[in-house]
Amino acid sequence: MKSEGLSPIVQTIAGILFPMILIFSFYVIMHGHLTPGGGFQGGAIGASAVVMLIVAFGAKNIEKKIREEKLSAFESIGGVVFIAVALLGLVMASTFMSNFLVGDIIFGKIPPFGSNLGILNSGGILPILNLAVGMKVIGGLSAVVLVMALASKEEKNDI
Amino acid sequence: MIYNVPFLAVVVLIAIGAYALLFKRNLIKIAIGLTILESGVNLFLITLGYREGDVAPIYTNLPSGRGMVLPVPQALTLTSIVIGVAVLALILSLIIRIYRKYGTLDSHEMRRLKE
Amino acid sequence: MRKRIGAVVFLVFFAFLLLSVYDLHEFGAPPSEMDDYIIKNTQNETGANNAVTAVVFDYRGYDTLGEATILFTAVAGVMVLFRKGGENEE
Amino acid sequence: MNDWIVTNAPILIIATPLFAAFLTPLVDRVSKRGRDAMVFVATLITLVIAFILAKNVFDNGLVVYTLGGKSVGLTLPSGYHVPVRIILEVDGMSVFMAMISTLTSFVGLLYSFSYIKGEGSGKYYTLFLMMLVGMLGMEMTGDLFNLFVFLEILSVSSAALIAFYARKGKPLEASIKYIIISSLAALFVLFAIGLLYGEYNLLNMGALAGEISSEATFTFTTQIAFILLFASFVLKAGAAPMHMWLPDAYGEAPGAISMVLVAATQASLYALLRVCFTVYSMAIDASTIGIILISLGLVSIFIGATMALIQINMKRLIGYAAVAEIGYILLAIGVGFFELAKVGGGGVISEYGLKALQGGVFHIFNDVLDIGLLFLVAGAVIYVTKESNLNKLGGLAHSMKYSSIFFIIGMAAVSGLPPLNGFASKILIYESVYKVSPITSIIAILASIFMLAIFVKIFHSVFMGPKLSEFATCKEAPKLMLGSMAVIAVIMIFFGLFPDFVVNNIVNPAVNALMNQAGYIGSVLGGV
Numbered sequence: 001m002k003s004e005g006l007s008p009i010v011q012t013i014a015g016i017l018f019p020m021i022l023i024f025s026f027y028v029i030m031h032g033h034l035t036p037g038g039g040f041q042g043g044a045i046g047a048s049a050v051v052m053l054i055v056a057f058g059a060k061n062i063e064k065k066i067r068e069e070k071l072s073a074f075e076s077i078g079g080v081v082f083i084a085v086a087l088l089g090l091v092m093a094s095t096f097m098s099n100f101l102v103g104d105i106i107f108g109k110i111p112p113f114g115s116n117l118g119i120l121n122s123g124g125i126l127p128i129l130n131l132a133v134g135m136k137v138i139g140g141l142s143a144v145v146l147v148m149a150l151a152s153k154e155e156k157n158d159i
Numbered sequence: 160m161i162y163n164v165p166f167l168a169v170v171v172l173i174a175i176g177a178y179a180l181l182f183k184r185n186l187i188k189i190a191i192g193l194t195i196l197e198s199g200v201n202l203f204l205i206t207l208g209y210r211e212g213d214v215a216p217i218y219t220n221l222p223s224g225r226g227m228v229l230p231v232p233q234a235l236t237l238t239s240i241v242i243g244v245a246v247l248a249l250i251l252s253l254i255i256r257i258y259r260k261y262g263t264l265d266s267h268e269m270r271r272l273k274e
Numbered sequence: 275m276r277k278r279i280g281a282v283v284f285l286v287f288f289a290f291l292l293l294s295v296y297d298l299h300e301f302g303a304p305p306s307e308m309d310d311y312i313i314k315n316t317q318n319e320t321g322a323n324n325a326v327t328a329v330v331f332d333y334r335g336y337d338t339l340g341e342a343t344i345l346f347t348a349v350a351g352v353m354v355l356f357r358k359g360g361e362n363e364e
Numbered sequence: 365m366n367d368w369i370v371t372n373a374p375i376l377i378i379a380t381p382l383f384a385a386f387l388t389p390l391v392d393r394v395s396k397r398g399r400d401a402m403v404f405v406a407t408l409i410t411l412v413i414a415f416i417l418a419k420n421v422f423d424n425g426l427v428v429y430t431l432g433g434k435s436v437g438l439t440l441p442s443g444y445h446v447p448v449r450i451i452l453e454v455d456g457m458s459v460f461m462a463m464i465s466t467l468t469s470f471v472g473l474l475y476s477f478s479y480i481k482g483e484g485s486g487k488y489y490t491l492f493l494m495m496l497v498g499m500l501g502m503e504m505t506g507d508l509f510n511l512f513v514f515l516e517i518l519s520v521s522s523a524a525l526i527a528f529y530a531r532k533g534k535p536l537e538a539s540i541k542y543i544i545i546s547s548l549a550a551l552f553v554l555f556a557i558g559l560l561y562g563e564y565n566l567l568n569m570g571a572l573a574g575e576i577s578s579e580a581t582f583t584f585t586t587q588i589a590f591i592l593l594f595a596s597f598v599l600k601a602g603a604a605p606m607h608m609w610l611p612d613a614y615g616e617a618p619g620a621i622s623m624v625l626v627a628a629t630q631a632s633l634y635a636l637l638r639v640c641f642t643v644y645s646m647a648i649d650a651s652t653i654g655i656i657l658i659s660l661g662l663v664s665i666f667i668g669a670t671m672a673l674i675q676i677n678m679k680r681l682i683g684y685a686a687v688a689e690i691g692y693i694l695l696a697i698g699v700g701f702f703e704l705a706k707v708g709g710g711g712v713i714s715e716y717g718l719k720a721l722q723g724g725v726f727h728i729f730n731d732v733l734d735i736g737l738l739f740l741v742a743g744a745v746i747y748v749t750k751e752s753n754l755n756k757l758g759g760l761a762h763s764m765k766y767s768s769i770f771f772i773i774g775m776a777a778v779s780g781l782p783p784l785n786g787f788a789s790k791i792l793i794y795e796s797v798y799k800v801s802p803i804t805s806i807i808a809i810l811a812s813i814f815m816l817a818i819f820v821k822i823f824h825s826v827f828m829g830p831k832l833s834e835f836a837t838c839k840e841a842p843k844l845m846l847g848s849m850a851v852i853a854v855i856m857i858f859f860g861l862f863p864d865f866v867v868n869n870i871v872n873p874a875v876n877a878l879m880n881q882a883g884y885i886g887s888v889l890g891g892v
Contacts, residue, residue: 038330248349
């Protein structure tokens with residue numbers, strides 16, 4: 001396992017940065033309906049944190065901590081939440097994907113028209129969908145990178 | 160029509176991508192060509208939505224008296240970028256597999272399908 | 275010969291694309307019936323300040339479902355390609 | 365409850381397999397049997413919904429569904445004149461295609477249960493459901509960009525499934541060819557959508573058709589968008605000059621996927637018909653497009669039939685036969701289009717023009733069934749013998765009695781022999797094409813006879829002759845595979861015995877929906 005990963009300096013700094021990047025990713029996801037960003041952008045940031053770990057520690061070591069099936073399941077949950085919220089729109093209100101939470105208690109505030117500072121508790125189903133898509137993108141992109149990194153490490157005679 | 164220069168840039172990008180697809184034999188270069196082509200199309204969608212002097216369509220801290228550019232092309236571009244990422248991931252995985260199998264990336268050398 | 279035919283096809287294609295954007299609306303002044311509605315109503319219909327997010331997740335949320343599906347599909351595809359075992363199949 | 369299902373059927377038909385596909389990896393971790401059961405139930409429900417929806421559309425006409433709107437039928441935001449949200453528009457043609465897609469997927473799934481084993485089977489079913497979602501999404505939608513999104517879902521899932529046997533070289537090559545060509549086509553579709561959006565600021569097909577309804581608004585940009593859309597969808601449908609990916613993809617995919625891929629190709633053909641008949645039908649020079657379609661069809665028939673002759677791989681041979689079958693469809697649709705131009709649109713068409721359209725649309729269904737059955741038999745042969753080379757196979761009828769019977773049924777239908785379904789649609793095509801151009805019709809008939817000769821030859825080489833020693837231990841294919849083949853064969857015989865019933869009840873609504881452009885526009889913009 002000597003050849004796996006980079007120097008201890010890089011590994012330590014990556015370990016410190018990892019939670020920060022995840023927090024930033026979470027911020028971008030949750031403020032998707034107020035500021036530039038959203039589920040995909042935040043998810044890509046979060047996935048980049050995982051990719052950083054893969055580069056710093058080596059794919060084999062990361063795989064011991066978290067298997068790609070787990071990441072794939074994480075992604076599946078994101079997808080299930082997305083479509084479940086969309087189906088809830090069909091059950092609770094009128095149509096598939098309808099924004100049934102506007103005017104409700106959770107995320108239901110309607111901001112004043114025109115320029116404003118932004119209310120986090122607004123947007124109806126948008127923040128929930130942002131979160132679902134964020135989960136999907138983090139899980140999906142890290143799974144892809146992990147699988148591809150593992151595959152390029154494999155011995156050639158393994159074919 | 161000097162103002163249509165962004166559209167011309169789009170065409171040039173698409174042409175570069177198409178050139179790589181048509182004339183290159185290396186699979187990685189073909190994938191890069193496809194990506195450039197896709198960037199061209201994405202740039203096209205974005206330029207379609209631009210309105211002169213306007214800002215991004217977000218009401219949070221909107222400067223007063225400014226209009227907004229069209230939001231739909233930006234949403235379409237976002238969708239198209241994610242689709243591009245997904246397709247590229249699949250293509251690159253296929254290329255890794257092919258390289259493992261044949262030991263070459265040249266598309267002409269692996270014509271084993273012609274029986 | 276093959277290359278020459280390719281070059282001709284390529285040039286024709288290039289000219290064709292140039293013509294296609296030549297006739298388009300002037301850059302910076304697009305027609306905007308659909309988008310103006312979204313800009314005006316995004317706040318009271320969806321409660322979101324960000325019109326792009328409103329389009330992505332509300333007005334065209336179905337597309338986003340589709341694109342999330344594509345990402346999911348691609349991940350499944352990559353995992354199929356690199357799965358373990360499978361030597362004795364077919 | 366029943367009303368609720370009928371109202372929401374256009375989205376439920378997509379949401380059910382999609383939900384199941386997202387759940388598959390989770391259920392797969394718990395139990396393999398549970399996963400199989402869930403996939404089966406989801407596909408069965410989709411099939412049932414497709415028939416409920418079809419009945420509703422055949423009885424009550426076009427159905428619209430506004431996604432995220434205040435109510436299902438509210439296509440335009442109140443007090444506004446253009447559609448903003450994504451609208452699903454389901455007419456007779458859409459449900460016709462949806463029936464094909466769900467039926468083939470259901471049968472293909474049954475077949476897969478005994479065909480696919482070992483690692484990766486969980487992902488196989490996920491991707492399988494995604495193919496179904498992609499096809500249905502393309503067929504239900506009324507929005508151009510949405511069409512592009514589902515086209516990509518279909519391409520990505522198909523490409524991954526073509527390369528399912530990733531340890532071998534050929535499936536990988538076929539897959540990368542397929543995915544590069546598909547994404548190229550999809551990007552040009554997207555570029556064309558961008559052109560249309562820049563020109564009219566619309567993405568809805570009905571609203572766009574309303575804008576492009578006259579020569580005056582048919583601008584140069586719009587024409588180029590048409591050329592791009594037309595070329596891309598012809599490429600995706602696998603018509604002759606751009607068919608090179610098709611035999612590879614069909615030939616290397618796992619057994620059931622080859623059949624579903626035929627239906628997937630027809631979904632692209634549907635998109636082509638939608639663009640020609642609905643979005644552009646008022647503005648384009650229909651006789652020119654008709655002639656282009658006829659020539660594409662003839663070239664496809666010619667190349668498909670001749671290239672099939674020299675193949676030695678069983679599945680690639682059937683793949684070339686599929687190219688020829690697509691040629692028949694394009695030929696018939698082209699004649700219909702040509703005739704539509706003569707009388708000047710408006711839903712009025714000469715009798716044999718109508719017949720050509722009926723034959724073409726009917727043949728879409730028959731093509732999927734015929735070629736699909738042949739692929740299933742070929743898959744069974746490969747499953748049993750692990751061999752697809754025609755020169756090495758032989759004498760299989762001794763051990764595979766039922767499979768050889770199904771092969772005879774399939775080959776008779778592909779060659780257009782009565783009393784099977786292939787004859788029912790091909791006779792309509794020959795008859796109507798003869799009125800426009802006798803020589804074309806004769807070429808089409810000759811190609812059919814030629815195909816019969818080819819298939820008799822391969823039947824002889826695969827199933828006839830003495831029992832070969834290397835296949836001495838081979839048994840008949842598993843029961844589930846035979847059962848799925850039997851389902852297809854029974855439908856084919858039914859279609860062949862009662863063609864009038866099928867044409868009147870399924871095909872005619874589809875043809876009428878294709879020609880009823882005003883109804884399609886009106887359902888979005890109101891006023892009809």
